[in-house]
Amino acid sequence: MSSEILTVLEYMEKEKGIERADMISAIVNAIKTAAQKGVNSGQELKIDIDPKNGQLHAWAMLRVVDSVSDPKTEIHIEKASAIQPGIQLGEELEKEIDPAYLGRIAAQTARQAIMQKLRQFEKDRIYDDFKDMVGNIVTGTVRRRERNDIYVDLGKAEALLMGREQVPGEEYQPGDRIRCLLAAIESTPRGPELMLTRASPRFVRRLFELEVTEIADGTVQVEAFAREPGYRTKMAVISNDPKVDPVGACVGARGARVKSIVRELNGEKIDIINYFADPEEMVREALKPAVPREVKIDERGRRIILRVANEDLAIAIGRKGQNARLTSRLIGWKIDIEEFAEKTVDVQDEATKKLASSLDVDYELATRLVTAGFVSLEIFEGVEADDLEESGFTADEAATILAKVAAVSGNA
Structure with missing residues (x-):
């Protein structure tokens, strides 16, 4: 057994880095x-x-007595003196026993202890090896799929990519x-679990940090970020230079x-825009x-x-409201998008209201004047009563209109 133990100790120390003493x-x-x-129960x-x-030695610890009641824990003074001369009553004797006496259970246990220590070391090593890599991108090989979860071999350890952290459509x-x-x-009860993600906005952000040196060195900063994994990402950037x-x-x-x-x-759309502190500028960008009309x-x-405008409505809202949602997350404001209705101006109505107000006449009379072509005060210059009567106005109406025109012109 000693050669086996020595071999294991040397292997663990060289290959796994486990201290021999541990x-x-x-x-x-x-x-x-x-x-x-087992067989040494109570001893x-x-x-x-x-x-x-790697040599294993074992001793039974026995108390020296003059009358033995339990041979597993006690030894008579005469036998004890033969093993260790001069020993006294009440003292404890270390009686060496053959390691084989410990039995097959002890040998199996040694192997189990080695495996348990190895598993514990693997757990501790996983944490030590990966604790400084949290937030970084790692590359691995898909080992297996269990339901919706994917287990990834990272070389030194196995990691878990849960279903909710995967991108829709990726297989x-x-x-x-x-x-x-x-x-x-x-x-976890099984030890440290390495949790992966491809759906998090942090994944895309980290990709840009690795790909764009200006982001890595701080020249360009990502001020805002929003993502719907598998569909679209929006990010707002600003330059310090x-x-x-x-x-x-x-x-x-x-x-x-x-x-x-x-x-x-895998084809996810990426919109990169300039960052503005003003929310209106930001939403327009x-x-x-x-192009928002209002x-x-x-x-x-x-x-x-x-x-x-109606032609821009589908673009602004996006597929299933995606563009509007991402813009809202990017800016941090709630966004409502509505169709812009063009206001149509009734020229005749506007002219009628203006003439009625200027001459202080009722809307109906002003309407008749505008219909006859008298759309403003300037047109009345040189107009006489006969001209109005020819346009369908009575003599009294014509006189009243001209009097009001004269009054307004005189005040002007």
Whole structure:
């Protein structure tokens, strides 16, 4: 058994990084516990393993008495003196026993202790290896699918991509390569669980940080972000350097940078816009190419009412309201989009109202004047009563109209 133990100790130390002393302690405690539950039940044992050669030694701990009532815990003074001369009553004797006496259970227990220690080490190592990678993108291989969840092999450990963290429409088979964001390390009864995501906005944001050097070095900042995984992402950016166009930096030459990210996201649309602190400017920018005809801001309720032309309505709202929802999340305001109704102006009605007000006559008389072509005061210049009568007005009406025109002209 000693050669087996030594081999295991050396393997654990070199390949797994487990200290030899830690493994010895685990094996000793496991053997002692198992032996005391088996053939050595009720007996106190002392077990030692030589770290150099793996040799196992065992002793039974016996109290020296002059009358033995329990041979598993006591030894007569005469037998004790033969083993250790000069020992006194009441003292404790360490009587070495053959390790084989511990039985097959002890050997199995040693193996179990090694496996348990290895599993515990693997758990601790997973946390230590990945704790600084939370929030970063990791690459792995799909190992298996269980219901809607995908288990991903990251090389040093297995991670979990739950169904709700997957992008709708994406399908992965065992053996496929996959990139995800390491979202968190959760404590479970089985040990630390590495939790992945592809649906989180943080995944896309991290892709831009890796792809766009201006974001990585802080020249360009992502001020606002909104995403519906698998469909569309909107992000608003600003530059700390007036010489750097933030949108252009993210898009890249001929769209190279953003195309790389779109490929990773399997065709998900990405809108990159300039950031504005003013919500009205921001909403106009976010809804392009739709152009709001009217914008009303409710500061208290953090609500924006937009009215857009009928031809822009579908663009502004988007498929199933997607564009409006993303714009609302991007800005942080509630957005209502309505159709803009063009106001038609009745020229005759406007002229009639204006003439009735200017001459202080009733609407009906003013309507007859406008219909006859007298749409403004200027037209009455040189007009006489006969001209009005020819247009269908009575002599009294003509006289009244001309008198009012004269009065208004005189006041002017």
